[in-house]
Amino acid sequence: MKDESRRGFIGKAFGAVAAVGGVASLLAMKKTWDPLPSVMSAGFTTVDVSALEANKLDIVVWRGKPIFILKYTDDMKPTDGRSVKVGDHYYSVMIGLCTHLGCIPAYRADQKDFKCACHGGEFTSAGINKFGPPPRPLDLPPFKIDGTTLVLGEEGPEYKAMMAKAGGA
Amino acid sequence: MAEFKPAGSMYEWFDQRLGIDKFLKVMMTEYWIPKNINFLWAMGVLLTVMFTILLISGIFLLMYYKPDMNMAFDSVNYTIMQEVGYGWLFRHIHAVGASVVFLIIYIHMFTGIYYGSYKKGRELIWISGMLLFVLFSAEGFSGYMLPWGQMSYWAAYVITEIFGGIPVIGGDLVVWIRGNFYVSDSTLTRFFMLHVLLIPLAILGAIVVHFYALRFPHVNNEEGEFFDFDKEADKYLAGDKKGSKVVPFWPVFLSKDFFVLGFFLLFFFYLVFFHYDFAMDPVNFDKADNLKTPAHIYPEWYFLWSYEVLRGFFFDIAGISGKSLGLMAFAFANAIFLVLPWLDRSPMVKPANQRPYFKYWFWFLMVDLMVLTVYGKLPPTGANAWVGFASSITFLTLFIALPFITKAEAKKVGGK
Numbered sequence: 269m270k271d272e273s274r275r276g277f278i279g280k281a282f283g284a285v286a287a288v289g290g291v292a293s294l295l296a297m298k299k300t301w302d303p304l305p306s307v308m309s310a311g312f313t314t315v316d317v318s319a320l321e322a323n324k325l326d327i328v329v330w331r332g333k334p335i336f337i338l339k340y341t342d343d344m345k346p347t348d349g350r351s352v353k354v355g356d357h358y359y360s361v362m363i364g365l366c367t368h369l370g371c372i373p374a375y376r377a378d379q380k381d382f383k384c385a386c387h388g389g390e391f392t393s394a395g396i397n398k399f400g401p402p403p404r405p406l407d408l409p410p411f412k413i414d415g416t417t418l419v420l421g422e423e424g425p426e427y428k429a430m431m432a433k434a435g436g437a
Numbered sequence: 438m439a440e441f442k443p444a445g446s447m448y449e450w451f452d453q454r455l456g457i458d459k460f461l462k463v464m465m466t467e468y469w470i471p472k473n474i475n476f477l478w479a480m481g482v483l484l485t486v487m488f489t490i491l492l493i494s495g496i497f498l499l500m501y502y503k504p505d506m507n508m509a510f511d512s513v514n515y516t517i518m519q520e521v522g523y524g525w526l527f528r529h530i531h532a533v534g535a536s537v538v539f540l541i542i543y544i545h546m547f548t549g550i551y552y553g554s555y556k557k558g559r560e561l562i563w564i565s566g567m568l569l570f571v572l573f574s575a576e577g578f579s580g581y582m583l584p585w586g587q588m589s590y591w592a593a594y595v596i597t598e599i600f601g602g603i604p605v606i607g608g609d610l611v612v613w614i615r616g617n618f619y620v621s622d623s624t625l626t627r628f629f630m631l632h633v634l635l636i637p638l639a640i641l642g643a644i645v646v647h648f649y650a651l652r653f654p655h656v657n658n659e660e661g662e663f664f665d666f667d668k669e670a671d672k673y674l675a676g677d678k679k680g681s682k683v684v685p686f687w688p689v690f691l692s693k694d695f696f697v698l699g700f701f702l703l704f705f706f707y708l709v710f711f712h713y714d715f716a717m718d719p720v721n722f723d724k725a726d727n728l729k730t731p732a733h734i735y736p737e738w739y740f741l742w743s744y745e746v747l748r749g750f751f752f753d754i755a756g757i758s759g760k761s762l763g764l765m766a767f768a769f770a771n772a773i774f775l776v777l778p779w780l781d782r783s784p785m786v787k788p789a790n791q792r793p794y795f796k797y798w799f800w801f802l803m804v805d806l807m808v809l810t811v812y813g814k815l816p817p818t819g820a821n822a823w824v825g826f827a828s829s830i831t832f833l834t835l836f837i838a839l840p841f842i843t844k845a846e847a848k849k850v851g852g853k
Contacts, residue, residue, distance in 0.1 A: 332620075
């Protein structure tokens with residue numbers, strides 16, 4: 269009887285130690301699969317937009333996706349809920365993948381719009397679909413304005429306001 | 438210490454230490470298989486052989502393959518295909534083998550369903566078999582990523598994206614699985630590890646469980662007859678081989694299996710040498726480009742039916758988005774086969790053609806799976822989308838209706 273309870277105690281103690289060890293190793297394994305710190309920091313792309321040339325499309329890569337940054341000329345009207353004001357100028361900041369099947373549309377500077385070569389979809393300079401199969405405007409990446417620089421990957425107040433507008437519409 | 442007599446021969450020496458005689462009896466010469474079976478009972482051995490072929494060809498590919506996003510594509514398409522002696526052969530064996538293994542898995546699975554070999558004591562054979570199906574699917578998916586072509590990349594993208602549909606944790610989970618915000622080098626190396634080590638190990642373990650699960654309920658037969666295996670085995674051992682309902686696994690059963698295997702391997706190597714192109718998608722001979730999506734992304738033929746269930750729901754119903762409905766249907770389709778032994782409420786273990794209601798269910802399912810497979814490959818536009826929707830709904834309905842159909846059948850046949 270005494271032996272039994274001692275063996276039972278040893279069994280329970282071993283079980284407790286093994287459980288702690290098991291949970292700890294699961295945590296370590298989960299951590300090993302996490303994106304590396306270098307990957308996480310590369311998830312934020314910083315662009316100084318003040319030096320960009322107006323009516324010329326700039327493409328930066330953020331999290332493996334092409335991001336369109338277009339500086340407006342003075343005669344281009346900003347579109348409510350889509351155009352971003354940084355400093356004195358307006359910009360379009362959008363994920364450059366056609367919302368139809370993910371091709372990358374090209375910018376036509378003379379007509380100030382985007383044309384997708386794959387299936388003929390067209391978007392305005394603010395990324396609103398105006399012709400062809402695309403079901404919705406170009407998606408917007410989360411961004412934050414910091415002086416004249418744009419931080420892609422962080423949600424700033426301007427981005428949140430645009431999202432609230434898009435959600436309410 | 439056990440008492441050892443001096444061995445009279447090399448065989449005896451080993452037998453004393455390893456019990457070879459006893460082992461061979463238990464595993465081979467006195468492992469009893471019913472006599473009343475047909476060529477469909479050879480699929481298990483075919484699959485074992487196919488797994489071995491995949492393992493061996495994989496080992497040879499592994500010597501030259503480089504799991505790095507900048508080197509993977511060339512290591513396959515240049516080094517292995519053009520420089521390594523017979524490298525093309527190992528690649529074609531591996532790619533065609535991956536496809537053919539699923540063909541045999543499906544035949545094996547539907548043979549089990551047709552003959553009712555998943556109930557009355559055979560539930561664990563069925564469940565371990567379905568576990569193997571899941572593991573082989575994961576193995577096929579992870580392997581498809583490795584050549585790092587356009588279809589590799591975008592299939593990986595689309596499939597990992599599926600986990601994004603899980604509520605709350607979805608977005609973070611996708612990033613965690615990929616090891617990056619998009620499919621990248623970290624994704625390639627971790628799926629490489631899964632493909633060459635972890636999943637094959639799990640498959641080996643599951644095969645052992647699957648075989649072991651057969652030992653007590655025994656292999657089913659063409660008529661679904663239950664009989665006393667010990668009695669029939671005694672009859673066989675006493676010399677009444679004709680009157681006994683069983684034969685030993687070796688040499689009798691396996692010699693017939695080898696005959697079927699011979700035909701199968703002729704077919705397999707015919708594909709490897711003359712029709713390997715069906716397993717080599719032309720899109721995958723373009724290197725992966727994360728900035729360029731192919732116009733149509735589709736999986737290999739063996740995943741088409743569940744892919745079609747995933748995208749069959751292309752509009753919202755009752756406020757639930759089409760995407761979520763598709764995901765739920767996809768999860769249902771992949772999990773439902775697992776519980777088949779409990780969905781079939783009829784106690785009958787008979788081939789489907791002898792079951793009054795089940796036979797219709799079975800052939801309906803076959804036709805529906807074929808429709809899903811065909812439409813899974815076609816672009817989901819216009820009428821195609823509606824056929825996809827109807828056949829997805831049919832699939833779900835068939836499984837929801839199965840308990841009722843089989844319950845009615847049980848009533849009709851009076852619990853036989």
